[in-house]
Amino acid sequence: MSKIIGSWPAVAIPASSAEAPTLKLLATSGEFSVSRGSQPFKMYVCGITPYDATHLGHAATYLTFDLINRYLKLSGREVSFVENITDIDDPLFERARRDNQSWEELGGSQVALFASDMTALRILPPKEYVSVTAAMSLIIKAIEKLVNSGFTYVLAGNVYFRISKFLPELALSVEESLNLFADRGGDPETPGKESPLDPILWVANKEGEPGWNSEMGFGRPGWHVECSVIALHHLIGADYIDRHSEGSESDSFEIDLQGGGSDLIFPHHFMTAAIGRALTGREFARAYVHTGMVGLDGEKMSKSKGNLVLVSNLLKDGVDPMEIRYALLSEQYFADRMWNADILIRAQINVAKVRSALSRNEVAPTDQVISGIAASLASNLNSPLALEILENWVTDTEKGLTGGSVGELSRFIDAALGLAL
Numbered sequence: 001m002s003k004i005i006g007s008w009p010a011v012a013i014p015a016s017s018a019e020a021p022t023l024k025l026l027a028t029s030g031e032f033s034v035s036r037g038s039q040p041f042k043m044y045v046c047g048i049t050p051y052d053a054t055h056l057g058h059a060a061t062y063l064t065f066d067l068i069n070r071y072l073k074l075s076g077r078e079v080s081f082v083e084n085i086t087d088i089d090d091p092l093f094e095r096a097r098r099d100n101q102s103w104e105e106l107g108g109s110q111v112a113l114f115a116s117d118m119t120a121l122r123i124l125p126p127k128e129y130v131s132v133t134a135a136m137s138l139i140i141k142a143i144e145k146l147v148n149s150g151f152t153y154v155l156a157g158n159v160y161f162r163i164s165k166f167l168p169e170l171a172l173s174v175e176e177s178l179n180l181f182a183d184r185g186g187d188p189e190t191p192g193k194e195s196p197l198d199p200i201l202w203v204a205n206k207e208g209e210p211g212w213n214s215e216m217g218f219g220r221p222g223w224h225v226e227c228s229v230i231a232l233h234h235l236i237g238a239d240y241i242d243r244h245s246e247g248s249e250s251d252s253f254e255i256d257l258q259g260g261g262s263d264l265i266f267p268h269h270f271m272t273a274a275i276g277r278a279l280t281g282r283e284f285a286r287a288y289v290h291t292g293m294v295g296l297d298g299e300k301m302s303k304s305k306g307n308l309v310l311v312s313n314l315l316k317d318g319v320d321p322m323e324i325r326y327a328l329l330s331e332q333y334f335a336d337r338m339w340n341a342d343i344l345i346r347a348q349i350n351v352a353k354v355r356s357a358l359s360r361n362e363v364a365p366t367d368q369v370i371s372g373i374a375a376s377l378a379s380n381l382n383s384p385l386a387l388e389i390l391e392n393w394v395t396d397t398e399k400g401l402t403g404g405s406v407g408e409l410s411r412f413i414d415a416a417l418g419l420a421l
Contacts, residue, residue: 007129008115011122011420013073014411018370020075021378023068025289026334027257028265032287034072034256040080041072044231044285045126046260046268049086050110051095054117055308056328056339057294057301061261063325064291064333066123066418067381068257074415082234083126084227085111087133088220090185093209103210117311120321122418128234132226133210135233139221140214142229142279143201145241147216151278155192157204159216161225164195166274172266181267185223199224199271224271228284231255232276240280253286262290262336292336301339309339322419323347329383329417350391355421357397358410364396366404370412377416386417 023034034041045065048058065081072079086092087107096103111131118125132139143159146152152159170177178188181197188196200222205211211218232240235255254276258269269288276284293300296307314324327347331337357363369389376386390413397404413419 007125008119008123010125013070013124013415016074016370016408016412016415018074018374018412018416020071020374023071023075023378024380025068025287026380027287027289028262029285029288032257032289034077036075036077040078041257042235042255043068043079043081043257043259044227044235044255045081045083046227046258046264047083047085047129048110048114049089049091050107050114051089051092052110052303052308053313054114054311055294055301056311056324057261058114059117059121059311059324060294060328060331060333060337061259061291062118062123063121063328063418064289064381065259067333067377067383067416068259068289069124070416070418071377071381079127080235081124081126082128082130082231084135084230085129085131086223086226087111087131088210088226089223097208113312117315120315121311121325122321122420124418130230130234132221132230135226135230136212136221138233139226139229140212140216142241143221143225144215146201146275146278149278152201153194154216155190157217157219158200159202160193160198161201161271161275161278162194163198163271163274166270166277167195167197170266170270177266184263184267186267197267199267201225201275224268225275227258227268227272228276228279231258231272231284232279236280253283254280255285257287257289258285259289260291262292262334265290291333292331295336295338297340298338319344320348320351322421323351325418326351326387329419330387332384333381350387350394351421353394354390354419357394358406358421360397360406362402363404363406363409364393364399364401366393366406366409369393369404369409373412373416383417 025032069079069081092103092107096106151162177197181188202216203219203222204217205219211220232254273284295301296309299305299307301307315321327343330347372389373386376382
């Protein structure tokens with residue numbers, strides 16, 4: 001049975017009397033408003049494959065969903081936030097073999113490092129943080145249901161999901177889809193597949209890899225199905241797989257939001273949604289929110305290029321984690337952006353100025369600063385504008401304006417922006 005593993009300590013969100021306007025997000029799936037309500041907001045964010053340390057692209061992604069989590073909590077909405085750990089996947093096995101290390105040991109060390117980085121950056125932990133290995137019985141049960149419902153076929157011992165029914169909803173061209181599928185873990189060129197875009201649900205056991213017994217034989221799950229199952233089980237309920245009749249099409253949605261980096265739009269989130277719909281007969285998520293990619297000095301940041309900027313290395317070099325957070329907040333979450341030394345230097349300068357202003361007894365008026373930051377975040381998480389408002393307040397304070405409350409502003413930027421300054 002699945003369980004929380006390797007999570008990190010929660011940080012207290014200071015209370016604030018600030019009014020929080022309705023959060024509006026320009027999601028990949030269209031404009032999405034999060035109204036106040038008594039029901040928990042169900043958010044699922046795709047987690048790490050723990051074969052390498054947290055780089056700035058990861059940090060930017062998890063910071064984005066932390067802003068959503070914080071803002072909704074600030075507005076009084078309960079958030080059910082679930083995140084997974086893909087601790088069964090080819091990159092993990094390949095790295096472990098390369099380093100002559102067990103995949104369990106490698107995965108455990110990287111999950112611990114990720115948790116340490118998230119703690120330093122003041123990312124609120126998910127309510128449930130679930131590994132694939134811990135959820136294996138749930139995943140196997142779901143795949144067995146898909147097999148028995150006719151959504152699958154067997155090829156060379158592997159079980160594939162029939163994606164054809166869902167392809168009319170695909171926004172990409174066939175050529176684009178095939179290229180992305182090949183680049184991001186798919187096998188479009190495998191001979192004998194009904195469709196080159198069919199994703200694998202169950203991988204027949206390979207020598208040296210872990211496996212589990214199931215109706216499909218001894219093996220392990222493919223990538224996409226794990227997120228469908230973990231999200232549905234932990235956000236909808238343990239009985240979701242039994243209480244929904246397959247094929248009962250509905251306009252309702254199972255969860256409110258699925259999120260991750262823009263590299264997950266296709267195939268991962270498309271496949272996750274299709275599998276979720278096959279399991280429940282309902283649309284998987286009401287909205288899909290994706291973050292931009294982070295590059296370095298004009299180039300894509302990737303392990304193969306050897307140009308990853310690791311959060312842990314910045315911290316070892318003595319960089320204040322609030323400076324890293326501030327720097328990441330200075331760019332729009334949905335935009336691809338480039339990291340360079342100047343961005344961090346500007347963040348360090350501004351963090352020092354804000355801290356200096358917050359240390360004064362008399363400061364510029366803060367009511368409109370707080371309401372302005374709240375309005376900025378409510379408008380598609382416009383964190384650059386929020387920081388600009390804060391920096392203008394610093395300038396006003398340096399000019400000698402008075403009438404503000406240091407305590408109120410300090411508590412608010414901690415609660416809403418996660419900046420403990």
